[in-house]
Amino acid sequence: MTMGRIRCVALVVCVAAAAMLTLACSSTSNPAGDDAALDQFAPKSESAAIKAVSLGTSSGDSFDPKRTGTEFPEGTDRIVVWYRWSGADKALQIDNVWYQDGDVVLEQGEAVGKESGDAAWLLKLEAGGALPEGGYEVRLLEDGRVVTTIPFKIGN
Numbered sequence: 133m134t135m136g137r138i139r140c141v142a143l144v145v146c147v148a149a150a151a152m153l154t155l156a157c158s159s160t161s162n163p164a165g166d167d168a169a170l171d172q173f174a175p176k177s178e179s180a181a182i183k184a185v186s187l188g189t190s191s192g193d194s195f196d197p198k199r200t201g202t203e204f205p206e207g208t209d210r211i212v213v214w215y216r217w218s219g220a221d222k223a224l225q226i227d228n229v230w231y232q233d234g235d236v237v238l239e240q241g242e243a244v245g246k247e248s249g250d251a252a253w254l255l256k257l258e259a260g261g262a263l264p265e266g267g268y269e270v271r272l273l274e275d276g277r278v279v280t281t282i283p284f285k286i287g288n
Contacts, residue, residue, distance in 0.1 A: 166216060168197030175272075175279040181220035181244075182272055187213050187282050195252035206287035208263055210256035213270045213282065218248035227273040228253050233266045241273070 169184040188200035188211070195214040204211065213228055227241030240253055255270075257263060265287030272280050 168200045168214075169216075170200065170202070170282065173280050173282045177279060180279040181217040181224055181274055182215050182226065182279055183218055184216045185214065185272065185280055185282065187211065187270065187284055190254075193254050202282065202284040204284065204286045206262065206265055208286050209261060210254055211263065211268070211270075211284065211286075212252050212254050213272070214250065214252045215272060216248075216250035217244060220244050220247055222246055225273075225275050226251070227276070229271045229273065230255050231269045231271070232264065233268075 166184050168186045168188070170186050171184075173185050173187075175182050175185075186195070186197070186200050187202060188196055189204055189208050190196040190199060190210060190212050193210070195212045215226070217224070217226065222243075222245055224244045225241055226244055227239065229236060230238040230240075238255060242251065255263070263286050267283070267285055269281055269283040271278050272282075
């Protein structure tokens with residue numbers, strides 16, 4: 133496995149390994165995200181600042197609430213995780229850790245800087261093209277503590 137290069141288009145610390153995975157980091161907000169929230173993956177802890185989450189694909193680098201799910205066809209070229217938080221300490225750090233077939237392929241995150249808001253983060257190949265087929269998951273962490281995990285699959 134070769135170490136991949138990461139390109140971070142907005143905030144934060146990014147680390148990647150394998151398959152030249154990269155990401156676009158975006159705090160591009162999408163208020164329609166709540167309408168497409170995947171309730172089964174919302175944090176169970178009432179103390180979590182993250183209140184709603186969703187996952188999907190998009191034709192651009194922002195969250196598309198019409199293209200959510202956890203199973204994506206072969207040829208999918210990007211996955212977007214979206215979350216909304218509220219009641220947060222302004223110093224709260226929210227991180228996203230992406231796994232492919234059990235291996236960490238990317239880490240990214242941000243200090244939220246405000247009590248409430250939402251963000252979308254994008255996983256895609258640096259050189260473009262389809263993401264590798266396989267089993268994935270993204271874990272959302274608040275101040276280093278996992279508050280939810282969203283498993284997903286690309287291809288068969």
